[in-house]
Amino acid sequence: MNLAIIGYGKMGKMIENTALKREHNIVLKLTSKDQWNAQTLKKYPIDVAIEFTHPDAVVENIKKCFDAHIPIVVGTTGWYQHLNEIKKICIEKNQSLLYASNFSIGVNLFFKINEYVARLMSQYNTYKIQMLEVHHTQKKDAPSGTAISIAEQILKYHSQLEKWTLQKMDNHHLYIDVNRTDDEKGYHSVKYESNIDCIELSHHAYSREGFALGAVLAAEFLKNKKGIFTMQDVLNIK
Numbered sequence: 001m002n003l004a005i006i007g008y009g010k011m012g013k014m015i016e017n018t019a020l021k022r023e024h025n026i027v028l029k030l031t032s033k034d035q036w037n038a039q040t041l042k043k044y045p046i047d048v049a050i051e052f053t054h055p056d057a058v059v060e061n062i063k064k065c066f067d068a069h070i071p072i073v074v075g076t077t078g079w080y081q082h083l084n085e086i087k088k089i090c091i092e093k094n095q096s097l098l099y100a101s102n103f104s105i106g107v108n109l110f111f112k113i114n115e116y117v118a119r120l121m122s123q124y125n126t127y128k129i130q131m132l133e134v135h136h137t138q139k140k141d142a143p144s145g146t147a148i149s150i151a152e153q154i155l156k157y158h159s160q161l162e163k164w165t166l167q168k169m170d171n172h173h174l175y176i177d178v179n180r181t182d183d184e185k186g187y188h189s190v191k192y193e194s195n196i197d198c199i200e201l202s203h204h205a206y207s208r209e210g211f212a213l214g215a216v217l218a219a220e221f222l223k224n225k226k227g228i229f230t231m232q233d234v235l236n237i238k
Contacts, residue, residue, distance in 0.1 A: 001219065002046055003019055003026055003047065004026075004029075004030070004044065004046045004048075004050070005050055006030045007031070007076070008031045011052040011211065012050075014209060014211075015050055015215050015216060016029070018209070018212040018216050032053065037067075038065075039068075041065065041068035041070055042068050047219075048070070048071045048219040048222050048223055049073070050073045050216075051065075051072055051075065052075040052076055053076050054140060055076060055140060058074060058076040058079045059079055059085075059086065063089065066093050066095040071097075071225070072098070073219050074097065075100065075103055075215055077145025077146075077148075080145070090227075091228070094226055095226070096222055096225055096227065096229075098219075098230065099228075101144070101145030101148065101149040102144075102149070102186075103213075103214030103215045103218060105213070105214055105235060106203060106205070107210075108232065108235055109235075109237070110150075110201070111150070114153050114154070114190060115153045117199075117201060118156070126195075127192040127199070129154060129174055129192055129193075130174070130176075130177065130191050131175065131177065131189065131190050132177045132187070133146070133176055133177070133179070133187070134179045134187040135180060135185075135187075136183055137182055142178045143166065143176045143178050146186070147188055154174060154190065158174075160172060185207060186203075188202065214231060
């Protein structure tokens with residue numbers, strides 16, 4: 001498979017290494033310094049583009065891929081306020097988009113576990129819920145897209161919670177404690193705490209290799225498909 005990497009930083013280079021090990025070809029690598037458009041992409045035999053850039057750049061990058069009729073896997077987060085717009089364009093132009101707040105297989109299994117526990121714990125209102133999210137200091141968005149996905153799953157089942165917040169407020173808000181520290185690959189936890197006990201779920205990434213593998217698996221899945229997909233589709237998690 002011929003891949004384009006849009007965002008050739010630490011993550012892009014790790015995706016390249018993973019893709020090469022899986023016997024794919026990298027036919028184009030774009031950095032933030034490169035000037036490019038849909039016509040640039042059309043010059044290369046690209047089967048799928050993988051995008052890991054910046055929240056300010058991702059929407060235009062997706063549109064350029066749509067204009068070039070190239071399926072795109074998007075790992076950038078912090079842009080989901082534009083998601084409905086992008087989905088509409090994708091459908092109208094009959095293009096291909098696969099997006100995820102996290103491409104790690106473990107995290108996507110954690111999403112499923114979190115949803116189950118959130119539904120189960122909704123029967124017990126004596127537990128106060130709070131979250132913790134820790135990433136490296138270079139991460140641009142806070143909270144992470146993964147933390148927002150986790151929070152939204154909880155809010156779906158706990159009607160007493162109005163929304164998530166980054167400040168400790170009251171029992172009607174889901175507090176996400178966000179920390180940034182050097183070289184942290186990613187840590188997320190959900191705590192259900194009462195006066196008598198505490199239940200805690202967590203996922204800790206030791207390496208970015210899991211994200212890179214998931215992104216390449218997503219590209220393999222997306223090739224020759226039309227429509228909008230997520231990692232739940234790739235992993236066939238029911």
